[in-house]
Amino acid sequence: MRMQLTTRAPLAVPSLVVGVLSAVLLVFGPVLFALIAAVGAIVMGGIALADVKSHGYQGHGFAVGGMIVSGTVLALAFIFMVSTAG
Structure with missing residues (x-):
């Protein structure tokens, strides 16, 4: 019996990992680093979703x-920056 390999979108898992890293940075690190990581994760997730749609890759859930x-x-x-700005 031959197993069929499924291909996951290359940026789907990194999107989730960087998203979780941004949450950790928000709690324990500088807010600016958390913002940069969050924007990067959103960009990677968007690219991964485009790959899922155009190439039929797996990984939709990870990207979302x-x-x-x-x-x-x-x-x-x-919210944190607005509440501490005054």
């Missing part, structure tokens, strides 16, 4: 998960 985590980090960082 990374984008959701990163979007949440961006929102929380914005």
Whole structure:
């Protein structure tokens, strides 16, 4: 019996990993680094979703998960910066 290999979008898992890293940086590190990581994860997730759609790759959930985590980090960082700016 021959197994069929499925190919995951190359940036799907890194999107999720960098998204989680941005959440960790938001809690324990500089907010600026968390913002940079979150934007990077959203960009990687968008590219991964485009790859899933155009090439039929797997990894839709990883890409969406990374984008959701990163979007949440961006929102929380914005709230944090606005609340401490005054």
